[in-house]
Amino acid sequence: MSRSAVRGAAAMLLVGALAGCSSTVTGLAVKAPESSDSDGASVALMDTGAYETAASHPYGTAGADRAGQAVLESQRLADFTVGPWQVDDAIRFRSGVLDTAITGVMPDAATIARAKALADPVVDVVGAHGLVAGFSTLRVTGRGADQARGLQNMVLRFPDPGAAAAAASEMAAKDPGPVGALPPYPVPIIGHPEALATGYDLADRTHILHSYTARGPYVLVQLAQAADKMLGMKPDVLVQGVLNLQTSLIDQFAPTPLDKLADLPLDPTGQLLAHTLQAPDKKAPSNIGAWKPTGWLHFEDDPVTAATLFTTSGVDAIGQRLATVFQTRNADSAARMADELSATLRASDGIRALPEEVRGLPRARCFERVKDGLPDTAAVSWQRILWHFKCVASADRYSFTTFSAAKEDAVQQISAQYRILAGK
Incomplete structure (x- = not known):
């Protein structure tokens, strides 16, 4: 589609x-x-x-419409999803109209797949563990930036902490990485040992990092990249910055009980x-x-x-x-x-x-x-x-x-x- x-x-x-x-x-x-x-x-x-x-x-209210319930809960998550510009205010521009779908509600695995917000094997994991709601946001640096950078941040809600933990582990394990990337390597995220982060390098010396972190019933996902530049921003620093904000922000979110989703206005x-x-x-x-x-x-x-x-x-x-x-x-x-x-x-x-x-x-x-x-x-x-x-x-x-x-x-x-x- x-x-x-x-x-x-x-x-x-x-x-x-x-x-x-x-x-x-x-x-x-x-x-x-x-x-x-x-x-x-x-x-x-x-x-x-x-x-x-x-x-x-x-x-x-949403009533018995399960799809509508997921959309409305996903909209609520938007207020508790860190924008890339909050970590690096140069990363504030849209990457192009073709990527419009990556920013918005992610109420189910099918939407994530059609939007190409995550790779197919990872999307399958999301669906298998019962995604309840999600929100994704993507921004890049503008034309002429001294160092090209991009950051996608996504918050996915699952039924319970166990499902989220299992999903995060499988998502990290099954992430195929960018097409044409050199062999992957683990990357520690300072201050966030729970983050499952993998680095990838492209032939043009672009550095990419994919990170998955379980936190309560949520999986926090970051896809960061930066062009190679001496003393420039590194993807792991971008991910660290997001997680510093995102972990505390999502703790403030009051998820709608599963049996109350029909009552969402x-x-x-x-x-x-x-x-x-x-x-x-x-x-x-x-x-x-x-x-x-x-x-x-x-x-x-x-x-x-x-x-x-x-x-x-x-x-x-x-x-x-x-x-x-x-x-x-x-x-x-x-x-x-x-x-x-x-x-x-x-x-x-x-x-x-x-x-x-x-x-x-x-x-x-x-x-x-x-x-x-x-x-x-x-x-x-x-x-x-x-x-x-x-x-x-x-x-x-x-x-x-x-x-x-x-x-x-x-x-x-x-x-x-x-x-x-x-x-x-």
């Missing part, structure tokens, strides 16, 4: 769960329509196309997903859901700068369906965040601000990627990253973005999302 398919499959797990639930949770309180809009918005002038302009119903906020724009055909990126800021950073273009922006704006939740909605501290924070997002896009290479104003929404800003934008035939998860057109706006305490392969569609989305959040 292609990587576009895996992202679509992962999205369908949660989309199906959302569509099949009911709830009595109360909705989001919205502002009543004003006779004179303070933000200059005019609903009468907006073009919203075929998009809904009112919130959908709030969502309930599809939207932990109770209302944000219902107020996040969806497509008429229900298409959405695979990271659909309601996220906390820490977990959402794994999907940001630059998680380092995004973390600062989230803090200054008071972002406490992110809704992702077709649009992305950031719930901030208040209306002023939302407006400032939208301005910051627009300024970042305006300053980015290969992106230009469109001169046309969005009809009825003068404070919205739209942008065009002048090269490498993906067509509408590409997987929607890929389009979210290499979008052709993108718009940014705010309403009340929310800032939000939309994307599309067509300018008119991106404008319709931003207008519809405004109306949903403003209650107009």
Whole structure:
């Protein structure tokens, strides 16, 4: 299966769960329509196309959907998975759109295999020991870095510590290593004697390390690599840095009891997903859901700068369906965040601000990627990253973005999302 398919499959797990639930949770309180809009918005002038302009119903729980349960528990793990940039802030860039699937929820062995997040023999071990949930994150250094480095970190939850210990041992033993690598060798990780780490060298003198560590019901996985460089970063130092943070962080995670997974809420906020724009055909990126800021950073273009922006704006939740909605501290924070997002896009290479104003929404800003934008035939998860057109706006305490392969569609989305959040 292609990587576009895996992202679509992962999205369908949660989309199906959302569509099949009911709830009595109360909705989001919205502002009543004003006779004179303070933000200059005019609903009468907006073009919203075929998009809904009112919130959908709030969502309930996972229920008996086992696949949905695993996705939701995997989303919870995202907040407790160390990002590569937290160990080395130069390792903050995506490795390419083809690797999109490696960052995200890993609810089962089949998803891990399709995403190519682990080698096939290792995936078989994961499945055999009853994976409950998982999350994976991958980043690399940017172009022109003085030393190329990459790091993938993954947290996998198993039914109990015994299953995790057995899985970690077998995963390390059956890891085939990178294709074309020289003979493997054991590598001790300072401060973490329990880590089962193996080093590999490539002909181009790239150094690679694969590490598996059992900790309670979890297996902590790191795949690190670094180009050979005198006095440069070594893969074992990257793994050591991750484990220093990851072991204590995962100890803070409260795993959902296996007999309570059905009670996991599809939207932990109770209302944000219902107020996040969806497509008429229900298409959405695979990271659909309601996220906390820490977990959402794994999907940001630059998680380092995004973390600062989230803090200054008071972002406490992110809704992702077709649009992305950031719930901030208040209306002023939302407006400032939208301005910051627009300024970042305006300053980015290969992106230009469109001169046309969005009809009825003068404070919205739209942008065009002048090269490498993906067509509408590409997987929607890929389009979210290499979008052709993108718009940014705010309403009340929310800032939000939309994307599309067509300018008119991106404008319709931003207008519809405004109306949903403003209650107009």
